[in-house]
Amino acid sequence: MTGPLLVADDLHLAFGPTRALAGASVEVAPGEVLALLGPSGSGKSTLLHCLAGILTPDRGEVRYRGTRLDDRSDEARSRLRRNDFGFVFQFGSLVPELTALANVALPLQLTGARRRAAEEQARSWLERLGVADVAGKRPGEMSGGQGQRVAVARALIGGPRVVFADEPTGALDSLNGELVMEEFTAAARDQGSSVVLVTHETRVAAYADRSVVLRDGRLTAAPAWA
Amino acid sequence: MTGGIRGPGGRVRRARRALLTRLATRCLVTAMALPQTLLGLLEPAPRHGYDLKREYDARFGEQRPVKSAQVYATLGRLLRDGDITVVGTERVDGPDRTSYALSAEGVTHLERWLAEPEPSTAHLQSEVYVKVVLALRSGRPAEQILDAQRDAHLGVMRGLTARKRGADLPTTLACDFTLFHLEADLRWIEHTAARLHRLAEELS
Amino acid sequence: MNRPGRRGAAVLVVRLALTAVRRSPLPAVAGALVVALGVVVLLAGLSMHPTAQARGAADKAAMAGEFAADGEPGLLIAHSSGSYRDRPITASLVADTAGGGLVPPGLDRVPAPGEVVLSPAMRELWSDPGTTLAQRYPGRDVGTVTRAGLVGPGALVVWIGVDRDRMPETRVVTGFGGAGVADIADMPSELRLAVPLLVIGFLLPLVALFLTVATMGTAARERRLAALRLLGFSARHARLVAALESALVVVPGVVLGCLVFRLAAPVLAPHLPVRGGVWPDHVFFSLPVAAGLLVVLPLLGTAATWWALRRIDVSPLGVVRGAGDRELRRRRLLPLGAGCLALAGSAAAGHGADDVTLAGALLLAAVVLLLVGIVLAAPLLCRVAAQGLGRVLPGIPAQLAAARVRRDATGAARLVTGSALLVFVSGLLLSFFPLLETGNAAGLRALRDTAGGNLLVADVQLLDTAALAELRADPGVSGVARLTQVQISDGAGQGGPLITATDCAELSGVLPALGGCSAGSLLLAPADSDAKAVPLRTDGPLQAVTMVESADGGSLDTVGLGPLTTSEAPRTSEVLGSLDELTGGTIGLVDVSALPAAARPTAAGGTLLVRPAAGSAELERVRTLLTRATSAASVLTVDEQVAEAERTTQTYRDITLAALGCAALVGVLTLTSTLLQQVREHRRALVALWMAGMPRATVRAATLLQSSLVILPVVALSLVLGLATATTYLALADGGATRLPWAAIGVVAAGAAALPLLATALTLPALRTTTHPQLLPD
Structure with a gap:
C-alpha cells in the first residue's frame, strides 16, 4: 500500500469552551512509529482519540487507508477497533474482572476465535513480553509494569494495523518504562504495525521513528527529518 | 518555513552526523560563541567596542564575563574577515573610539549561526538562550529556534536509543548519560517555549 | 472484517x-x-x-343449598357464631328429620343428639378443660370434620347433634352447595x-x-x-x-x-x-x-x-x-x-x-x-x-x-x-x-361507645333456664338482661310498631348509662327517630299483640298493657339508638312487668346481654355459660362484632x-x-x-x-x-x-x-x- 495509512487533516475539536484541537494535521505511514509529543493540555490525547475514531472532530477529517473514518457509524468504528486497531492506555484499559490471560485472549475471541486457541496464543504473547508468570492474575494483582506488558500483549495479539498508545509508561518509573517501550516498539515493528504514541516524555518519544510536537491544539513544526 | 532558520535538509543532516560523531567520542566541546554574539549585538545599530562590552556584560556577563581585550581582539578578527566594517571614529574625554557596523557578510554569518542547532554541551542552554534573546531583540521568530533545537535533540535521542538496542551495558549506560542530559535540555526548551511571550515583553 | x-x-x-x-x-x-x-x-x-x-368456593360447597318444606326428609341445621380468644367458632346444631342419608360436607355421619363432631383445631381446644369449650358445646366426641367441611386447616368448627324438636330452625336442608347458595365473596x-x-x-x-x-x-x-x-x-x-x-x-x-x-x-x-x-x-x-x-x-x-x-x-x-x-x-x-x-x-x-x-x-x-x-x-x-x-x-x-x-x-x-x-x-x-367503613360498623361502634366493648351479646335460640340461673349466679357476671320484641297497638288497629321488652332493673344493671327505664315504665325513642314511622298514640290505653296457637293454626289477639309511666328521654336516646343495633329497630323500651302474661317472652327468641364483671379474665368461661344457656347461639362481645363488621x-x-x-x-x-x-x-x-x-x-x-x-x-x-x-x-x-x-x-x-x-x-x-x-x- 502506498501513501499514508492514517491521515488527520486540519482537525478542530472543542469541549465546551475548551479548545482541544485547533487545526491539527498529521500523517502516519504504514509500519511507522510516530510519537505525539506535547505538554499537558496540548491536545495530543484528543488527537489520538480522533485518529482512532473514538472522538469525532468538529471540523476536518480523518482518513484511514484512504477513506473517511470520522463520519462512519459507531458500529463501523467499533468494527475497526475490533479488527484493525489496538490500544495501550496509561490506566484501566484491561477488564478488571478477567485474568491477564483472559484479557489478552479477548480480542481474538471477539473476532470469533475459539477460547482455547485464543488463550494458547495469548500465553505465547505473555511469554514473549516476559509476563507469563502473571497469566492467572487479575489487573489489580499485578505491578504497573506487568499490567502494561499485558496491555501491550492484548493490543498486539490481533495483529492490528495501528496500535494507539496513550502515555503507555505514564505510571511507570523510568527504567520500567523504557523496558516496556523497548518490548512494545520491537514487537510492533516485528509485525509491521504502525504505532501512534502519545507521551510527554522525550525519552519515550525517542523510541519512535518520528516525533511531532503539539502545542495549543496544533503541530508546532513539520517533521525535521521526514 | 520563512526566516532561513531551517536550512536545506542536507546541511542539517551533516550537522547531525557531526554531532553524533562528537557525542560518540564523548568530546564535549565548550564553544564560546563570542564572535557571533558580538555580531548579534551589532546588528540593530553601529557601536563602539566599549559599548559592546557593556551590553554583553549586562545581558550575558553573569554567566560568562568577558575581558575588554577579548572584545577588541574578536572585533579585529571580525573586521579582518569582513563581517564588520568601521563606520567612524570619535574622541570623548580620552581614547579614540571606533564604531563598527555589521556588513552583509556578517548578517549571513549571524543568521547561519542562529539557524544551526547546537551540539549538546554542558552549557548548551546558555548558547540557545543567547540565540533566543538575540532573535527576540531582532524580531526574528525565536520559537523556531527552540523547535529546531528540539528536533535536533530528539533526532540525537532517537539515534542513541537505536544504538542502545542490543548494545552492551557500558554502551547503554553511556548513551543513557547523554539521553538524560538531552532530556534535561529539552525540558528547559519546553519551559522557555511556554514563556517566550513574556520573555519578549521583558526584553523590549 | x-x-x-x-x-x-x-x-x-x-x-x-x-x-x-x-x-x-x-x-x-x-x-x-x-x-x-x-x-x-x-x-x-x-x-x-x-x-x-378458592376459600369462597370451599365455603359455598359446605353451605346448605337446597331446601324443602318442613316434614320432608333432610336435615335441620342452625348455624351460630362463637369465639374463643379472638378465634371465630362456627357451631352448627343439626338434626336428622327422617334419616334421608344426607350428610353435611366433611362429616361421615350426622351426629345424634348428645354427640359432637369437631374439626381438628377445634378438638385441640375442646379437649383442654381450661378452655371450657367442652362445656360450651357439650356432647360425646364421635368424629372429625374433614377438609370438605373446613375453609382452612385451623378453622374452629363444631357440629352438635340435637333433638329435632329442640331445633329453632324449621327449613329442611336437602342439599349442600350448588346454585342455591348465594354468591358469597370472601373479598x-x-x-x-x-x-x-x-x-x-x-x-x-x-x-x-x-x-x-x-x-x-x-x-x-x-x-x-x-x-x-x-x-x-x-x-x-x-x-x-x-x-x-x-x-x-x-x-x-x-x-x-x-x-x-x-x-x-x-x-x-x-x-x-x-x-x-x-x-x-x-x-x-x-x-x-x-x-x-x-x-x-x-x-x-x-x-x-x-x-x-x-x-x-x-x-x-x-x-x-x-x-x-x-x-x-x-x-x-x-x-x-x-x-x-x-x-x-x-x-x-x-x-x-x-x-x-x-x-x-x-x-x-x-x-x-x-x-x-x-x-x-x-x-x-x-x-x-x-x-x-x-x-x-x-x-x-x-x-x-x-x-x-x-x-x-x-x-x-x-x-x-x-x-x-x-x-x-x-x-x-x-x-x-x-x-x-360502612354504616353497619358505625352503629356497632356507637353501641361500643355507650355499652362498652366487653358486653356479651347472644341471640337466644332456646333458653335453658337452669343454665341461665347458673349464669346469673356466676361471680364472673355482673349483670344479665334479656331483650325481646313485642308488637304493641294503640287500639286503632291490630298492626302496630315493635317495642323492646326487658326487665328494666336487670337492664339498668347491664347498661348503667341507660336512664328512665324502671319498673312499669315505657321509654320511647325520640320523636324524630326512624323507628317511629308507624304512628302510636300514647295518650290512650295500649295493647300487646300476641299469637294464640290453636289446632288449626294461629290467630292474633290483643291484650291490654298494665299501668305505664311513659317518658321520652332524649338524653338516653344514644343508648336506645345503639340498642337498635341488637333488637333491629323498635320504638322504645317497655318494662316486662307491664306486659300481660300472654305477652311475656317465651323460651325462644330474643337477645341476651351479659355484662362480665369488670376486669374479668374469665370471659371465655362466661361465654361458655351463656352459650349453654342460649343453646349454642351466636355469642360475641360488642368488640368482636365491631371487628367482624370492620x-x-x-x-x-x-x-x-x-x-x-x-x-x-x-x-x-x-x-x-x-x-x-x-x-x-x-x-x-x-x-x-x-x-x-x-x-x-x-x-x-x-x-x-x-x-x-x-x-x-x-x-x-x-x-x-x-x-x-x-x-x-x-x-x-x-x-x-x-x-x-x-x-x-x-x-x-x-x-x-x-x-x-x-x-x-x-x-x-x-x-x-x-x-x-x-x-x-x-
Whole structure:
C-alpha cells in the first residue's frame, strides 16, 4: 500500500469552551512509529482519540487507508477497533474482572476465535513480553509494569494495523518504562504495525521513528527529518 | 518555513552526523560563541567596542564575563574577515573610539549561526538562550529556534536509543548519560517555549 | 472484517458478568435478594385473589343449598357464631328429620343428639378443660370434620347433634352447595379493585429503585464497559451487555423468590391471620405465573437498565454521564403543573357536581401526570433546596452537602424518587380506608361507645333456664338482661310498631348509662327517630299483640298493657339508638312487668346481654355459660362484632400496610447497597477530605445532611400532592363526608422520609473503613 495509512487533516475539536484541537494535521505511514509529543493540555490525547475514531472532530477529517473514518457509524468504528486497531492506555484499559490471560485472549475471541486457541496464543504473547508468570492474575494483582506488558500483549495479539498508545509508561518509573517501550516498539515493528504514541516524555518519544510536537491544539513544526 | 532558520535538509543532516560523531567520542566541546554574539549585538545599530562590552556584560556577563581585550581582539578578527566594517571614529574625554557596523557578510554569518542547532554541551542552554534573546531583540521568530533545537535533540535521542538496542551495558549506560542530559535540555526548551511571550515583553 | 460471532459474544458477555459477580458478589447478591423479596410480595399479591376465590368456593360447597318444606326428609341445621380468644367458632346444631342419608360436607355421619363432631383445631381446644369449650358445646366426641367441611386447616368448627324438636330452625336442608347458595365473596369488591392498585403501588417504587440502581451503576461496571468498548464493542452492544448483566442478577432473584414462595407458602398458609388459616393448596402458585415473572421481571430490569443507560455515553474512554445540571430545564416542571391543573379541574368539576365522569377522568389524568411530574421535578427541587439551604445553614457540613447536591442534583434526586412515589401512592391507597367503613360498623361502634366493648351479646335460640340461673349466679357476671320484641297497638288497629321488652332493673344493671327505664315504665325513642314511622298514640290505653296457637293454626289477639309511666328521654336516646343495633329497630323500651302474661317472652327468641364483671379474665368461661344457656347461639362481645363488621377495612389496611412495609424494606435494602457502592467509589474524595483535616464526624454529618437536603423537599412535595389528590378523590367519591386518615398518611410520609435517611445512616459505618489513608493511592 502506498501513501499514508492514517491521515488527520486540519482537525478542530472543542469541549465546551475548551479548545482541544485547533487545526491539527498529521500523517502516519504504514509500519511507522510516530510519537505525539506535547505538554499537558496540548491536545495530543484528543488527537489520538480522533485518529482512532473514538472522538469525532468538529471540523476536518480523518482518513484511514484512504477513506473517511470520522463520519462512519459507531458500529463501523467499533468494527475497526475490533479488527484493525489496538490500544495501550496509561490506566484501566484491561477488564478488571478477567485474568491477564483472559484479557489478552479477548480480542481474538471477539473476532470469533475459539477460547482455547485464543488463550494458547495469548500465553505465547505473555511469554514473549516476559509476563507469563502473571497469566492467572487479575489487573489489580499485578505491578504497573506487568499490567502494561499485558496491555501491550492484548493490543498486539490481533495483529492490528495501528496500535494507539496513550502515555503507555505514564505510571511507570523510568527504567520500567523504557523496558516496556523497548518490548512494545520491537514487537510492533516485528509485525509491521504502525504505532501512534502519545507521551510527554522525550525519552519515550525517542523510541519512535518520528516525533511531532503539539502545542495549543496544533503541530508546532513539520517533521525535521521526514 | 520563512526566516532561513531551517536550512536545506542536507546541511542539517551533516550537522547531525557531526554531532553524533562528537557525542560518540564523548568530546564535549565548550564553544564560546563570542564572535557571533558580538555580531548579534551589532546588528540593530553601529557601536563602539566599549559599548559592546557593556551590553554583553549586562545581558550575558553573569554567566560568562568577558575581558575588554577579548572584545577588541574578536572585533579585529571580525573586521579582518569582513563581517564588520568601521563606520567612524570619535574622541570623548580620552581614547579614540571606533564604531563598527555589521556588513552583509556578517548578517549571513549571524543568521547561519542562529539557524544551526547546537551540539549538546554542558552549557548548551546558555548558547540557545543567547540565540533566543538575540532573535527576540531582532524580531526574528525565536520559537523556531527552540523547535529546531528540539528536533535536533530528539533526532540525537532517537539515534542513541537505536544504538542502545542490543548494545552492551557500558554502551547503554553511556548513551543513557547523554539521553538524560538531552532530556534535561529539552525540558528547559519546553519551559522557555511556554514563556517566550513574556520573555519578549521583558526584553523590549 | 468479521463480526464477533453472536454465540461467542454472548458466551463472553455471560462469562464477563459471572466473573464480575464472583469478584464482587455483594452488590449482585443484594440485588438478587431484593428482587427475590419483591417476587415473594408480588406472588403473594397475585395469589390473593385466587386464594380468596378458592376459600369462597370451599365455603359455598359446605353451605346448605337446597331446601324443602318442613316434614320432608333432610336435615335441620342452625348455624351460630362463637369465639374463643379472638378465634371465630362456627357451631352448627343439626338434626336428622327422617334419616334421608344426607350428610353435611366433611362429616361421615350426622351426629345424634348428645354427640359432637369437631374439626381438628377445634378438638385441640375442646379437649383442654381450661378452655371450657367442652362445656360450651357439650356432647360425646364421635368424629372429625374433614377438609370438605373446613375453609382452612385451623378453622374452629363444631357440629352438635340435637333433638329435632329442640331445633329453632324449621327449613329442611336437602342439599349442600350448588346454585342455591348465594354468591358469597370472601373479598369485597373494593378489595378486588384494590389488589391491582396495591400491586402497582408496590411495583412503582420498585421500578424506580431498579432504575436508580441501574443508573448509578458502579465504577467496576463502567471500567469493564469502557474496556469492552475499546476492544470494539459498539455503544449498543455495551448497553446490551449492561442490560444482560442486570438480567443475570434478576433471574436468580426471580427463581429464588419463586422458590421461597413455593416452599414457604404451604408452611405459612395455615398460620395466616385470616379465618381458619389457609389450606396450602388454596395458595396458588401457578407455573405459568412463575414463568411469566421469570420473563417479565428480567425484561423489566433489562429495559430499565437499557433505558437508564440511554442517557449515558459508554465511550471507550469511560462512562460519560449526561451534561447533568445544565440540562435541568424549567420545562421539567410542565407535567407537575399540568397535573396540578388537572387536579384543580377535577375538584372544580366534582364540586359543581356538574359532571362526575369528567371529574373522574381529570383525576385519573392528574394522578398519572403527578406521578411523572414528581419524578421529573425532583432534581430541580433538590437543587433549589440545596442552593437555599446552603446559603442559610452555617457550618462546613451544610456547605459541603449543598455543594454535592448542587453538583449532581439529578443523581441526588434519584435517591428519593422511590420514596416520593411511595408517599404519593400511599396517600391514595390510605384514602380508601374511610370509604370502606360502612354504616353497619358505625352503629356497632356507637353501641361500643355507650355499652362498652366487653358486653356479651347472644341471640337466644332456646333458653335453658337452669343454665341461665347458673349464669346469673356466676361471680364472673355482673349483670344479665334479656331483650325481646313485642308488637304493641294503640287500639286503632291490630298492626302496630315493635317495642323492646326487658326487665328494666336487670337492664339498668347491664347498661348503667341507660336512664328512665324502671319498673312499669315505657321509654320511647325520640320523636324524630326512624323507628317511629308507624304512628302510636300514647295518650290512650295500649295493647300487646300476641299469637294464640290453636289446632288449626294461629290467630292474633290483643291484650291490654298494665299501668305505664311513659317518658321520652332524649338524653338516653344514644343508648336506645345503639340498642337498635341488637333488637333491629323498635320504638322504645317497655318494662316486662307491664306486659300481660300472654305477652311475656317465651323460651325462644330474643337477645341476651351479659355484662362480665369488670376486669374479668374469665370471659371465655362466661361465654361458655351463656352459650349453654342460649343453646349454642351466636355469642360475641360488642368488640368482636365491631371487628367482624370492620373486617374488610381491617383486611385492606393490613394488606396496604404490609405492601408499604415490604416496599419500604426493599427500598432500604436497595438504597443501602447502592449508597454503599457510591461511598466505596467516592472513597478517594472522602479520604482526601479526611487527610485535609476534616473530622470523620463532619464527613458523616455532611453525608446525612446531603440526603436530608434531597429527601425533605421531595417527600414534602409528594405528601402535599398525595393528600390533595386523596382529598379530591374522597370529595368525588362521597361528597367529602369522610375524612382523611391524617395520622396514617403522616406516619407513612415520615417513614418514607426516614427510609433514605436510614439507608444513608446504614452506610455511615462504611465511612470509617473507607476513610483510611492507605486507600488514597488506588
